[in-house]
Amino acid sequence: MAGSLKAPSPPRWLLAELTYACPLQCPYCSNPLDYANFTNELNTDEWKRVLKQSRKMGAVQLGFSGGEPLVRKDLTELVSYSHDLGYYINLITSGYNMDEAKIIELKEAGLDHIQISLQASSKELNDYIAGTESFEHKKVVAKLIKKHDYPMVLCVVLHRENIHQMKDILEMAIELDADFVELANTQYYGWAHHNRDQLMPTQEQLQEAEAIAKEYQESQAGKMKIYYVIPDYFENRPKACMNGWGTTFLTIAPDGLALPCHSARQLPNFECPSVRDNSISEIWNESTAFNYFRGDDWMKEPCRSCPEKDKDFGGCHCQAFLLTGDATNADPVCDLSPLHHLVTDAIEQAAMTAAEKPLVFRNSKNSKVF
Amino acid sequence: MSIQATSVPQLSPTYRLQWEEAQNMFVLLYPEGLIELNQSSAEILQVCDGKNNVTDIVSALEKKFDTTGLENDINNFLNTALGNGWITQSA
Ligand code: SF4
């Protein structure tokens, strides 16, 4: 067992990815490229066991996501069960297929908050990126969410194709009366990594977007909270991934695999354990996967002797793997990494080739190729 | 915007204050967020019930902990809480 011998802190966040099924086809989706292979979804009772065991260990924030969680017929039943356990329940949805009856039903079951995503501020671009006509419907749903008194987070994933709409997106958020707005640039995992050249914004686009975000953060202070996140490729220090591996977050994939981070499935260093074979406490406390990057015994240089290692824990291990082929390397976003050029090269390459390549949309047909 | 002695603070409707047995502490829950509270912050938020004004809150807590001179700390915390949107105030 790698990592420190100290008992790990308990999980506080449980992300329940109920299904990989989704009516939309966002080319930046963070689901695995080969998601179509994982069809053996957990059933209602299996989810209930996960929810109960995780709550007992300390998880209190719960996100139902996917794919599109509304696809699951038992969503309301799971919300109600989680509410009785004392979770704060977040629904992370595209809003597609949502209607007023469902919004009321979920509220009565104890749902605390809804995060709805839009793909752009115009119908044309939204429907193109989503790969599905959905813009008008999403806006109606957003209004119904507020009508029924939920706090609402409006999420728009930013990239080269829509970042110029920043101002319109924020105006739309005001019109829809969002409480929080999440304007996160695409992070390059899953489908987004595959489409990286086409999605990567330019430096100029980012500067402009950042200035607009700042302006609105000031003018909306006290009314609407705006989170703006730049792609970490443009930073010179990595993010403290998952607040530290195996310290806070527990993700359960649709097929029951327990993941320390939503992209951990692809890491070759270990097998992620399944909730079908193990209890949550065995998984959290004893599994190789969850212990692998705990503490700093696993670190190599330059992280090992770096004074900042307690701040970012060497960055994101999945990103280190995707870019360098070795998850125990420093996240190459860090400019102290000898492989940092992989990141700057990627930005340059995107600037040169983006126009020549078509976006690959996330759907079952494309997924079966991987 | 800062807190006045006569204003009545109340937990914002988007936030939920909850005791967590597993961690032995109060936490503040909101959309996709979780704040772990130390004991004094939790004590103050528990009496932000929309009825007590700041003066009442100070005297209630001084009485509860059999001490004096809490006013500054409580004001500072309430101002932070207001700035973060955890509480709202009415006159
Ligand atoms: S990012 Fe888009 S395609 Fe992926 S799960 Fe969310 S809505 Fe569906």
Ligand code: SF4
């Ligand atoms: S060298 Fe490693 S620990 Fe130091 S800042 Fe870079 S990624 Fe973080």
